[in-house]
Amino acid sequence: MKPSFFKPCLCLLIAIFTLSTTWGCDDTLFPEGLQKLQISSDIPVSDPIAISSAMANGCCLYIEAGYSCGCKEHEFELYWNGSWNKTNPPSVNLNFYHNSNGELCEAYCLQKFMFNIEAVKYQGADKIILNLSGYNKPITYVVQ
8 A cells, every 4th residue: 555645735735825825914815805904194184983893813913894975986095104112012093984975874883894903014013013093902912
């Protein structure tokens, strides 16, 4: 009986592929849902939005938020000014931006958003605290 060389190799390749796609924030996995973090010192003033939940997983920040909607298309972005707060662990301030484009409709939408937050990694830190404007709880981003 010949030893089977291919089974262990195939299992290892599948495991590596699974880990790399689950732990990473890959644009190809979420081509329409994943948004990039905007790094700018010029942060626009947001229209009203109510963040109901937020969590970091892998290198993604997931936000669920509600807003007045129904008549026009809205725009959403996540801003960071590019600096870290001198805390232990390091922390960053993030601003969730909503542009209603002047909509005054009375419908209410609840939507989920996903942002790539790899840019906030800090050299030597295994976690970063995310302070999200409009959300009263700090979010822990475990760097992988």
